[in-house]
Amino acid sequence: MAKFQINxxxxxxxxxxxxxxxxxxxxxxxxxxxxxxxxxxxQLQFRRMGLKFSRLRHIxxxxxxxxxxFGLPGLLSTMDLHQVEGTVTVHIFPDGARLLKEWxxxxxxxxxxxxxxxxITPGRHGIIYEDHALTVEAFPLYHRTECSGFIFRxxxxxxxxxxxxxxxxxxxxxxxxxxxxxxDFTTPDGIVVPNHRLTxxxxxxxxxxxxxxxxxxxxxxxxxxxxxxxxxxxxxxxxLAATARERxxxxxxxxxxxxxxxxxxxxxxxxxxxxxxxxxxxLDQAREAFxxxxxxxxxxxxxxx
Amino acid sequence: MAKFQINxxxxxxxxxxxxxxxxxxxxxxxxxxxxxxxxxxxQLQFRRMGLKFSRLRHIxxxxxxxxxxFGLPGLLSTMDLHQVEGTVTVHIFPDGARLLKEWxxxxxxxxxxxxxxxxITPGRHGIIYEDHALTVEAFPLYHRTECSGFIFRxxxxxxxxxxxxxxxxxxxxxxxxxxxxxxDFTTPDGIVVPNHRLTxxxxxxxxxxxxxxxxxxxxxxxxxxxxxxxxxxxxxxxxLAATARERxxxxxxxxxxxxxxxxxxxxxxxxxxxxxxxxxxxLDQAREAFxxxxxxxxxxxxxxx
Numbered sequence: 001m002a003k004f005q006i007n008x009x010x011x012x013x014x015x016x017x018x019x020x021x022x023x024x025x026x027x028x029x030x031x032x033x034x035x036x037x038x039x040x041x042x043q044l045q046f047r048r049m050g051l052k053f054s055r056l057r058h059i060x061x062x063x064x065x066x067x068x069x070f071g072l073p074g075l076l077s078t079m080d081l082h083q084v085e086g087t088v089t090v091h092i093f094p095d096g097a098r099l100l101k102e103w104x105x106x107x108x109x110x111x112x113x114x115x116x117x118x119x120i121t122p123g124r125h126g127i128i129y130e131d132h133a134l135t136v137e138a139f140p141l142y143h144r145t146e147c148s149g150f151i152f153r154x155x156x157x158x159x160x161x162x163x164x165x166x167x168x169x170x171x172x173x174x175x176x177x178x179x180x181x182x183x184d185f186t187t188p189d190g191i192v193v194p195n196h197r198l199t200x201x202x203x204x205x206x207x208x209x210x211x212x213x214x215x216x217x218x219x220x221x222x223x224x225x226x227x228x229x230x231x232x233x234x235x236x237x238x239x240l241a242a243t244a245r246e247r248x249x250x251x252x253x254x255x256x257x258x259x260x261x262x263x264x265x266x267x268x269x270x271x272x273x274x275x276x277x278x279x280x281x282x283l284d285q286a287r288e289a290f291x292x293x294x295x296x297x298x299x300x301x302x303x304x305x
Numbered sequence: 306m307a308k309f310q311i312n313x314x315x316x317x318x319x320x321x322x323x324x325x326x327x328x329x330x331x332x333x334x335x336x337x338x339x340x341x342x343x344x345x346x347x348q349l350q351f352r353r354m355g356l357k358f359s360r361l362r363h364i365x366x367x368x369x370x371x372x373x374x375f376g377l378p379g380l381l382s383t384m385d386l387h388q389v390e391g392t393v394t395v396h397i398f399p400d401g402a403r404l405l406k407e408w409x410x411x412x413x414x415x416x417x418x419x420x421x422x423x424x425i426t427p428g429r430h431g432i433i434y435e436d437h438a439l440t441v442e443a444f445p446l447y448h449r450t451e452c453s454g455f456i457f458r459x460x461x462x463x464x465x466x467x468x469x470x471x472x473x474x475x476x477x478x479x480x481x482x483x484x485x486x487x488x489d490f491t492t493p494d495g496i497v498v499p500n501h502r503l504t505x506x507x508x509x510x511x512x513x514x515x516x517x518x519x520x521x522x523x524x525x526x527x528x529x530x531x532x533x534x535x536x537x538x539x540x541x542x543x544x545l546a547a548t549a550r551e552r553x554x555x556x557x558x559x560x561x562x563x564x565x566x567x568x569x570x571x572x573x574x575x576x577x578x579x580x581x582x583x584x585x586x587x588l589d590q591a592r593e594a595f596x597x598x599x600x601x602x603x604x605x606x607x608x609x610x
Contacts, residue, residue: 015383016349040379041346044321066412070379074345077371078320099411103404107371 011270042071141214216254221261233271256289270296316575347376446519521559526566561594575601
């Protein structure tokens with residue numbers, strides 16, 4: 001099974017506490033690592049979760065509040081000290097790129113590791129990263145400041161070879177990759193064997209949307225429509241719905257409503273206000289609006305399958 | 306007893322590990338807090354040790370390597386979120402002030418809390434902070450980059466009133482503060498009672514020197530001569546003396562030698578290389594050159610008395 005795993009490094013809000021670290025997640029996509037947000041302490045959480053610096057090549061920053069990026073200087077410096085070679089790309093808003101570059105040019109004068117800054121355009125929905133197997137889209141969220149969510153979409157996977165049938169038709173092994181991609185097979189006698197006789201359907205392609213920080217907004221549901229698993233911030237419980245609106249955040253119930261509107265299969269909530277000593281109330285209220293809710297927690301790994 | 310307490314928030318080197326946080330100490334001087342260095346994660350350690358943000362007014366940064374200051378943006382932002390009012394002064398080299406100011410002007414636009422930048426002149430030995438009870442001096446260390454140590458000196462303390470004698474001479478209570486400062490007392494009959502008949506010697510004034518990061522250098526011992534307690538980096542053991550020299554660091558034995566040369570009463574060592582799973586070898590080697598050595602450790606509080 002091709003790996004598509006969400007690692008929760010931090011799911012608190014505003015300030016680190018004894019219970020939660022500031023925002024940071026790592027997507028392990030077939031052993032390549034993609035970080036989303038990088039709160040202070042991310043580098044330590046990264047190592048605690050057994051992740052490898054050498055596999056991290058892309059970091060996506062949702063917005064320019066400190067709790068989402070103050071871990072960057074330390075993380076990048078440590079990667080450099082660990083002799084990571086090649087290019088690490090930070091996808092970030094223009095002001096963030098400027099400020100980060102000034103620090104890294106001063107504090108991390110590496111020969112081996114190059115930091116590239118890929119500018120995210122605030123307010124735009126579009127693909128900002130693509131390779132043979134994955135795309136990453138940025139899309140607007142609705143916070144006190146410009147904020148982007150991110151959607152990770154696996155491209156469609158190869159079809160499964162039907163072992164008995166390829167044997168029956170004497171399909172040579174070198175043809176398998178093309179058969180997996182959907183090609184028909186022509187026998188030496190010139191008979192065309194249609195692909196669907198040689199293969200079965202591929203595993204479904206997975207997708208993951210990261211929505212933090214944002215007020216509840218139907219346009220978010222529209223943007224992430226059809227995504228398999230959604231992470232949506234759930235800073236407050238129902239009793240603080242007005243505070244949520246005022247500060248550009250969401251309640252757990254609102255997060256669940258977005259997941260329902262988007263037709264998601266699963267919802268992960270996080271970015272908890274530090275007032276909660278237990279997040280049970282957030283889980284309970286979210287589950288009233290959407291069935292499959294998971295509480296983010298530091299150290300949690302979730303496989304999308 | 307007037308409080309003069311060293312709090313160790315972090316005593317690792319270069320990168321945070323499961324065992325040690327990067328450099329950070331807090332001096333609790335009669336309930337006012339002075340931070341020295343501020344590695345990533347300092348704000349969390351600060352709270353873990355039960356310290357109060359509102360009492361922290363001065364932060365001293367020894368040099369511009371990330372493991373000594375990447376905790377500043379998070380710490381200052383959190384202080385602001387905790388509604389600390391008034392001025393917080395960061396004492397730092399010129400480039401550090403410039404880079405930090407650019408970040409804080411962007412990420413921490415506070416109304417209530419003001420951040421001031423006090424420029425430390427590299428290579429100079431002199432007083433950079435003074436109040437009625439304390440001075441702080443910066444002095445040069447010998448690292449790969451410009452680096453300052455800091456000496457915290459308690460001013461001489463008031464003399465102790467001799468209860469029986471002031472009663473015998475009918476010294477009025479309002480005179481006590483001046484008697485404690487060393488004034489003689491003149492009776493209504495015009496007889497002068499010399500101060501030493503009314504008081505006993507004050508408690509000794511304490512002093513503390515912070516020396517990190519530095520190669521071993523006799524000029525450091527000269528600068529901290531007569532200081533009561535010295536913190537000196539001890540990154541390596543004897544077997545890595547050449548590495549220490551090359552990287553501008555010290556061995557534990559060298560740290561102890563400096564303490565001996567300076568005539569200190571006590572030595573605290575720290576800034577351990579992450580290669581050590583136990584610092585016992587550093588302690589053992591330091592103790593061969595100086596008797597009273599303490600291993601710094603996260604959470605340790607040491608009262609100077």
